[in-house]
Amino acid sequence: MIISVASGKGGTGKTTISVNMALALGAGVELLDCDVEEPNAHLFLKPVIERSERVEVPVPLVDLKKCTFCRKCSDICRFNALAVVGKKVLVFQELCHSCGGCMAVCPEGAITETGRELGTVNFGARGDIRFINGQLRVGEAMSPPLIKRVRAEADLQLITIIDAPPGTSCPVIAAMNGADFILMVTEPTPFGLHDLKLAVEAVRLLGIPCGLVINRADIGDRKVFDYAESEKLPVLLTIPFDRRIAVAYSQGKNIVDEFPEWRERFGDLFRKIEAIIKDRGEAVSCAK
Amino acid sequence: MREIVIISGKGGTGKTSLTAAFASLAKNSVLCDADVDAADLHLLMQPEVRQRTDFMGGCKAIINKDLCTNCGTCIDLCRFGAISEQFQVDAIRCEGCGVCVDFCPVAAIDFPVQRCGEWYLSETRFGPMVHARLGIGEENSGKLVSLVRKEARQLAEKQGADLIITDGPPGIGCPVIASIGGATVLVIVVEPTVSGIHDMERVVDLAAHFKVPGMVCVNKFDLNIKMTEAIEQLALRRNVAVLGRVSFDPSFTRSMVEGKTLFEYGEPTATWQQVRDIWTHITSSPSMNTLGIVDLKSSIQ
Ligand code: SF4
Ligand code: SF4
Numbered sequence: 001m002i003i004s005v006a007s008g009k010g011g012t013g014k015t016t017i018s019v020n021m022a023l024a025l026g027a028g029v030e031l032l033d034c035d036v037e038e039p040n041a042h043l044f045l046k047p048v049i050e051r052s053e054r055v056e057v058p059v060p061l062v063d064l065k066k067c068t069f070c071r072k073c074s075d076i077c078r079f080n081a082l083a084v085v086g087k088k089v090l091v092f093q094e095l096c097h098s099c100g101g102c103m104a105v106c107p108e109g110a111i112t113e114t115g116r117e118l119g120t121v122n123f124g125a126r127g128d129i130r131f132i133n134g135q136l137r138v139g140e141a142m143s144p145p146l147i148k149r150v151r152a153e154a155d156l157q158l159i160t161i162i163d164a165p166p167g168t169s170c171p172v173i174a175a176m177n178g179a180d181f182i183l184m185v186t187e188p189t190p191f192g193l194h195d196l197k198l199a200v201e202a203v204r205l206l207g208i209p210c211g212l213v214i215n216r217a218d219i220g221d222r223k224v225f226d227y228a229e230s231e232k233l234p235v236l237l238t239i240p241f242d243r244r245i246a247v248a249y250s251q252g253k254n255i256v257d258e259f260p261e262w263r264e265r266f267g268d269l270f271r272k273i274e275a276i277i278k279d280r281g282e283a284v285s286c287a288k
Numbered sequence: 289m290r291e292i293v294i295i296s297g298k299g300g301t302g303k304t305s306l307t308a309a310f311a312s313l314a315k316n317s318v319l320c321d322a323d324v325d326a327a328d329l330h331l332l333m334q335p336e337v338r339q340r341t342d343f344m345g346g347c348k349a350i351i352n353k354d355l356c357t358n359c360g361t362c363i364d365l366c367r368f369g370a371i372s373e374q375f376q377v378d379a380i381r382c383e384g385c386g387v388c389v390d391f392c393p394v395a396a397i398d399f400p401v402q403r404c405g406e407w408y409l410s411e412t413r414f415g416p417m418v419h420a421r422l423g424i425g426e427e428n429s430g431k432l433v434s435l436v437r438k439e440a441r442q443l444a445e446k447q448g449a450d451l452i453i454t455d456g457p458p459g460i461g462c463p464v465i466a467s468i469g470g471a472t473v474l475v476i477v478v479e480p481t482v483s484g485i486h487d488m489e490r491v492v493d494l495a496a497h498f499k500v501p502g503m504v505c506v507n508k509f510d511l512n513i514k515m516t517e518a519i520e521q522l523a524l525r526r527n528v529a530v531l532g533r534v535s536f537d538p539s540f541t542r543s544m545v546e547g548k549t550l551f552e553y554g555e556p557t558a559t560w561q562q563v564r565d566i567w568t569h570i571t572s573s574p575s576m577n578t579l580g581i582v583d584l585k586s587s588i589q
């Protein structure tokens with residue numbers, strides 16, 4: 001079961017929800033931090049990291065001894081990552097999308113592949129909670145391949161909770177695609193609502209069931225609640241603004257540890273999600 | 289031409305609310321929303337759109353079933369797993385590399401260019417604004433960021449404005465990289481939390497690559513004074529100027545609900561003065577000199 005926690009707007013509490021839900025479950029669960037540009041879940045879960053792997057993507061390497069400067073490679077490259085200038089072939093590694101087109105097209109077999117470092121994937125655990133995160137190398141622009149790599153490490157026997165990046169563009173899609181459920185975390189402000197609407201559009205594009213957590217539920221207005229009702233988005237949990245929670249968060253402490261009454265509520269949150277996924281599974285099998 | 293780019297690393301630190309507050313203090317400036325993925329600044333600026341232009345990004349493959357001979361070449365070559373056994377292209381997975389298009393032996397694959405969003409030239413109560421909306425799930429956010437920044441620059445030159453205020457995206461990936469290059473100063477808005485300082489460090493590392501002068505202000509500083517101090521010390525170590533502190537103030541949210549900037553809502557509070565002082569600090573810093581001379585001494589280390 002894969003639950004992706006997303007938000008549209010940043011800073012609404014995605015990481016808080018992901019980590020606290022994992023802690024409330026305690027075992028049989030893994031947390032994948034796919035916010036690879038700014039991974040934060042480890043600051044709160046505090047896992048023991050057991051090993052790290054460097055992640056690379058293939059980029060072309062041109063053997064000038066074989067090259068006839070025919071320009072076929074630079075012609076096929078849609079990302080302007082290759083340029084043939086006089087008796088040189090320039091590779092702009094950071095623009096390369098690793099499609100392999102240049103290598104496939106080169107008539108002289110002059111192109112092989114080398115690696116560009118995307119970042120690292122770290123593996124660890126806190127107690128019985130498995131933990132994996134991706135960390136984009138500073139200066140690297142393309143996060144989706146790293147996100148896909150983190151997701152490829154998921155253990156399908158476990159409940160997988162994914163902490164997705166903010167926004168609605170390609171990195172978020174990479175973190176949501178193929179999930180069984182998307183939990184959207186929002187706040188009841190104009191920014192929260194606006195970005196939530198965009199995120200819901202993205203989820204609908206993928207056709208995955210979703211539900212809401214409304215964080216700091218009493219700070220703004222009621223429009224997010226109205227929107228949820230009109231769009232039939234179930235509100236699965238509301239968390240009021242509490243300065244004590246904000247202060248605990250600032251210190252890297254978790255709600256379920258500091259305020260035990262919340263442990264049960266995060267457990268309930270998971271059970272509600274589980275029920276929706278099950279219902280839907282049955283609905284789909286009936287439809288067939 | 290000078291451009292202040294406001295970024296944060298971590299989302300939700302109050303970057304856009306502060307950008308809007310700065311915009312209301314600035315004189316003769318052009319506003320630019322470079323957070324094209326989840327643009328929010330327009331909610332406070334209520335721009336009147338004067339010109340709307342499609343943003344054309346990459347292409348996507350479409351297989352013409354009538355011509356396809358099911359040879360399988362495209363499936364073998366596509367590295368993004370975007371083509372199904374039934375020779376159907378999954379538009380979400382398609383990276384737009386065009387390799388299948390070029391190698392299909394019977395030219396059965398179309399490759400139409402996609403409309404990936406749109407961008408706008410608008411008028412607001414604080415002057416002109418350039419902003420955009422990236423389509424849902426689209427790539428090319430970096431390209432769109434570069435485009436709106438370029439348009440903002442041209443507009444500023446045309447109108448004789450001498451300042452651009454740019455609301456940047458969160459993170460450190462492609463849209464952020466596109467936002468930073470060539471900025472006069474970066475203003476980094478941080479919140480005093482373990483994640484705030486962690487994300488700031490990564491954004492500072494990124495900015496150091498581009499040799500832009502950086503400045504930092506801590507928003508909601510009173511939530512955690514110790515962390516605020518740690519952030520300011522980190523800033524000084526990295527040659528990032530400390531601009532000041534902004535209190536945790538619910539009137540940011542309340543003014544947002546009304547579509548207003550901080551200074552347009554309610555009675556003056558202590559926060560008003562804090563934000564004004566920060567703005568004065570930014571505009572009077574050596575890097576912001578009117579001659580636009582690059583101040584190498586203040587670039588982030
Ligand atoms: S396609 Fe091969 S031979 Fe032609 S320019 Fe590129 S590397 Fe050289
Ligand atoms: S692998 Fe693809 S994107 Fe990279 S250089 Fe070759 S053709 Fe261009």
Ligand code: SF4
Pocket residue numbers: 351355356357358359360361362363375391392393394395396397
């Ligand atoms: S390469 Fe062309 S002909 Fe062959 S399966 Fe693909 S679309 Fe069909």
Ligand code: SF4
Pocket residue numbers: 099348349365366367368369370371377381382383384385386387388389
């Ligand atoms: S354009 Fe590239 S990514 Fe898209 S289907 Fe063709 S080979 Fe795959």
